[in-house]
Amino acid sequence: MVIVGERIRRRRKELGLTLRELGKRAGVSAGFLSRLENGQISPSLDTLQAIATALDVPMFYFLNSALPQPVVRAGERRRLTFPDSRIGYELLTPELNAQMMAVLIHVEPGGRRITPPLSKPNEQWMYVLRGRMEINVDGNIYTLDEGDAIYYNGNLLREFACIGDQDLYIICCIIPPAL
Numbered sequence: 001m002v003i004v005g006e007r008i009r010r011r012r013k014e015l016g017l018t019l020r021e022l023g024k025r026a027g028v029s030a031g032f033l034s035r036l037e038n039g040q041i042s043p044s045l046d047t048l049q050a051i052a053t054a055l056d057v058p059m060f061y062f063l064n065s066a067l068p069q070p071v072v073r074a075g076e077r078r079r080l081t082f083p084d085s086r087i088g089y090e091l092l093t094p095e096l097n098a099q100m101m102a103v104l105i106h107v108e109p110g111g112r113r114i115t116p117p118l119s120k121p122n123e124q125w126m127y128v129l130r131g132r133m134e135i136n137v138d139g140n141i142y143t144l145d146e147g148d149a150i151y152y153n154g155n156l157l158r159e160f161a162c163i164g165d166q167d168l169y170i171i172c173c174i175i176p177p178a179l
Helices: 001-016 017-028 030-037 045-054
Strands: 080-081 087-091 101-107 113-115 122-132 133-137 140-144 149-154 157-160 169-177
Touching: 001 113, 017 045, 017 157, 101 140, 122 157, 133 149, 140 149, 140 169
Parallel strands: none
Antiparallel strands: 080 087, 087 101, 101 169, 113 157, 122 149, 122 169, 133 140, 133 157
């Protein structure tokens, strides 16, 4: 996670924030951020999301990337995996400065993602490729099966989960990028 730490440091300095200021915004200690920036520890999914929100960037910003190409090859996707959460993300779009971001989300059975409020409004669309999911949008619970899709205001997403015993694969499009 050295690359992640370096990217966090670079973005923090671009914004002129101290470790303490960023920590306050993200809900973590300055010491934690220092160890993270120096590659000594790895963040959880929720912590990385909180830091990304505090720095006003999508989580994928922290991954090393080459110059964008129009084609994103299956074996060359930027990935974020968090074994403790049973959820993994793969970026399907080549650059983060675009108006839209598409992500392949893989959720193992029993995996659940509780989403914190995002820093800016966005629109989101999810399509279930395989598996079965439960999604909470503004207190409304929906069950989606393979082939189902849902469109919603991203700020109203509360959580989603893989239900059943089969892995869940979702394509999620976000406008503007905010994951």
